[in-house]
Amino acid sequence: MIIVDKIGKNFGEVQAVKDVSFTAKDGSITTLLGANGSGKSTTLRTVAALLRPDHGQVTVDGICVQQDPLGAQKLLGIFPDQFGLYTRLTAREHLEYYAELHGMSGAALENAVGEVVSLLHMEDILERRTEGFSQGQRMKVALARAILHKPKNIVLDEPTRGLDVMSIRMLRQILLELKAAGHCVLLSSHVMAEVEILSDHVVMIADGVVCADGTPADLVREAGQPNLEEAFVALTAAHGRTAA
Ligand SMILES: Nc1ncnc2c1ncn2[C@@H]1O[C@H](COP(=O)(O)OP(=O)(O)OP(=O)(O)O)[C@@H](O)[C@H]1O
Structure with missing residues (x-):
């Protein structure tokens, strides 16, 4: 379980995140939904201990990320906004x-690699250097890398960006399997259809602030709108009027 408690982060003059709080539960998919520049990546990078907030704190399964970043990272699988693959290395x-960075070796390492390779159907790209990989192939390596140590909590920054329909369906299936196995899945997106299909809990962010959160159905009801897209437009506009 991930608890984000009143975090804020400035970059110089830019208030990237002003006040964000939410809980992402185990066995559940929580989605940060917000427009470009609303603060989703900054929030997720703070959860992943890649950024230190100016105020507030994040706990992962009871471990405070700011006090014990390495301890928290052991409990996290991180799928970042930049894949950051080494082009000279093969997928394997x-x-x-x-796996070695996570302390694995020998048969345990081989089993862990074998499991993710089979889960993500990576056999055909395993021995290839990642240079020149398509977006879908890069996504597989990044996702495999994030989940191979079987972290309880998985954080994904816009995981479907640049993917074709079949890759999106595969990714969606894997996220649903992780949820069914009791993992806490936290992701960001601005693709409404995907958010509506996948999410148990949606946290709407506008301008660095949470403007609404709940199930997709709750949010649609709260906004009195026919679907999540219209609800998003209405709730973020209402937030803008309140903030102004
Ligand atoms: N390292 C940084 N230095 C300066 N400004 C930053 C930095 N990182 C983020 N920002 C700014 O903070 C704000 C929030 O950015 P963030 O990347 O968190 O938004 P986002 O919701 O993830 O957007 P997108 O959907 O476009 O990825 C933006 O105005 C962005 O320009």
Whole structure:
């Protein structure tokens, strides 16, 4: 479980995140939904201990990310906004390297790599260097790297960006399987259809502030709108009027 409590983060003059709080539960998919520049990535990077907030704190399964970033990162699988693959390494070498970073070796390492390779159907790209990989192939390596140590909590920053329909369906299926296995899945998106299909809990962010949260059905009801897209427009506009 991930608890974000009143975090804020400035970059110089830019208030990227002003006041964000929410809880992402186990066995559930929580989605941060917001427009470009609303603060989703900054929030997720704070959860992942890649950024230190100016105020507030994040706990992951009871461990405070700010006090014990390495301890929290052991409980997290992180799928970042930039894949950051090493172009000279093969997909297998990436996975083995990350498995070693997580303290695995020998048969445990081989089993962990074998499991994610089979889960993500990566057999055909395993021995290829990642240079020149398509977006879908890069997504597979990044996702495999994020989940190979079986973290209880998985954080994904816009995981479907640039993917074709079949890759999106595969990713969606894997996220649903992780949820069914009791994992806490926290992601960001601005693709309404995807959010509506996948999310148990939606946290709407506008201008660095949470303007509404609940199930997609709750939010549609709260806004009195026919669907999540219209609800998003109405709730973020209402927030803008309140903030002005
Ligand atoms: N390292 C940084 N330095 C300066 N400004 C930053 C930095 N990171 C984020 N920002 C600014 O903070 C604000 C929030 O950015 P953030 O990336 O968190 O938004 P986002 O909701 O993830 O947007 P998108 O959907 O476009 O990825 C933006 O105005 C952005 O320009």
